[in-house]
Amino acid sequence: MTFDRSSPGAYADLSRRNFLINSAVAGSGLVLSLSLPFGQGKAVGNDSFVPNAFIRIGTDGQIVLTMPYVEMGQGTYTSIPMLIAEELEVGLKQVRIEHAPPNEKLYANPLLGVQATGNSNAIRGAWKPLRETAAAARIMLIAAAASRWGVDAGSCHADAGEVVHAPSGRRLRYGELAAEAARMPVPKDVALKPAEEFKLIGTPAKRLDASGKVNGAAVYGIDARPPGVKIATLAQSPVFGGRLKSVDDTAAKAVRGVRQIVRLDDAVAVVADHMGAAKKGLEALKVEWDEGAHAGLGTQDIARELEQATRKSGPVAQNIGDADKAMANAAMRVEASYHLPFLAHATMEPMNCTVHFRGTECELWVGTQAIARVQAMAAKAAGLPVEKVTVHNHLIGGGFGRRLEADGAVRAVEVAKQVDGPVKVVWTREEDIQHDMYRPYWVDRIAAGLDKSGKPVAWINRFAGSSVIARWLPSAFKDGLDPDTTEGAIDLVYALPNFHVEYVRIEPPGIPTAFWRSVGPSHNVFVTESFIDELAAAAGQDEVAYRRALLDHNPRAKAVLDLAAEKASWSSPLPKGRGRGIALQYVFGSYLAQVAEVEVAKDGSVRVHRVVCVMDCGTVINPDTVEAQIQSGVMFGVTAALYGEITLKNGRIEQANFDTYQMLRINEAPAIEVHLVKSTEPPGGMGEAGTSGIVPAICNAVFAATGKRLRKMPIDSNALKA
Known part of the structure; x- marks a missing residue:
């Protein structure tokens, strides 16, 4: 797989039509774009539309996809080319990718309305538009060949990058037809291949980016090395909102290889010939900080404010029936309060950005989920x-939502403005963890009423925490609510006749929040699936059977639940100290059931031995990628359940590296089984679903093993001691 880094400047200003074509110029070939209206088919502004992608077929037959999404390990750069190759009738390796430049009018995700890769939306956003684009190109190539031969287009078909005239056996390569195809009329109606004719979609395909990552040819943001680049690392105020007071850089300047000390309002950077010198220079600095208003802040202060907020009413996210009345008449009432901590992203590739500031222009090299x-x-x-x-x-060497933010690039620009020539600003691991933008702290206050048979007749949930959307995309935050914050807390898979959910927005002082893998559902699914387990226990019923009784209206949810229970041997006995827990969810457009089998030792430590996952994500593009995504998401979630917590003391983040912000070790990794339900529905999201469901599955398994209910993360081994 190759990446074309040439600038696609020829793609500016396209006219407003569902299918748009730029005619060939000087024999350059066919350039095809699909333009879709914003969101649900509405125009943005006067003439602005949100195109999804471009296909370019040169006279050499090379197919180039200008990729509007980014690759950060999730397999996008294999799965999305499969969509193009399928409709164009070419081999997967015939598709070359170029990174899309920043241009929200051309490359915004139609489901998000912005040019970004996140929220498990790449395949969902690309599924129909990109296939239609490729199908239109195929139709026009066939029309060009038929015109040249003087035959009916219906007697021709595409095969392996060629147009074939079946009666005569004549064949023409796409490259030979590209210029003529560019002059063909754009088809008004494009018939997509039916699922039964798929050759690529649904088959396991080897990752196109794997070889480059193995042999070192792949270029990440941190690998960018423009001529003459210097390396910088930095220290930012240890308290968010603090300011730089004074710097004694005498010792730092004496370090061999150190070239410059850059002072900013709230940070100081050391510019050197290489990272080793930059780090030594940074360590040699004597820095004094004005810590500002948040110097005394602690995690407990934020948790207390959020807990108090759940006692006050907030905007209603969803209301069904009359939950208060049903609660008053219920035979039994169950109540709980849940706390979820701040979490860091801790990506393998730390934050970095290379900048060359030339006064009247600026050039950046970076790996980002949101280039515009x-x-x-x-x-x-x-x-x-x-x-x-x-x-x-x-x-990108790990995104998880961290690289939806531009703070690293902004910081690099601030440094570069004082440096002559290009400079690469690389954050140390400590700086990366202690100046992350964190998954919000959440507090939920939830209650349910049960009838005499134990069936839920009322469900009331009020939760408090930060809205990342309100800052990141203010237009999507309306009437005190946004779709990310509430996903997984509303529109549950279960039939609940009286249902009421409120959200209270509280922005914590002294700590920035951001999207974290599985975003809103990372919090909401933990609460809903932990609480539904509590209701089953209160009713004295099996957890799977209890859920199943609430799913008669939802056959897809019931199917993944049943298959997960079967594959996990749900009812089979386990040794003492072991338990199984289940979680069921519908988020990111996909259904997923997960069963965790855990062991709780006498010292309270928890070991996750086995995880069984059953996924119905609609049409599967690449089953290998789906399996890998679930495995990755499970590992991310298990890490959060066992170890994940960011805490503040005296305004400072207490965790600094992987010794204090621990990752799951190889020897701790559970066996993970993935079973896919065959479906012809449009694809659902994959990148984040595996993370949100595994945490409640683990906690429910701990309850099964010990009888102790966990309502605060991460798991406290002291609370589980025998």
């Missing part, structure tokens, strides 16, 4: 018009 956002914020920091800022995107 980076361009806009970098331009603001540089004091330049957006068109004077060039951003080169690269592969």
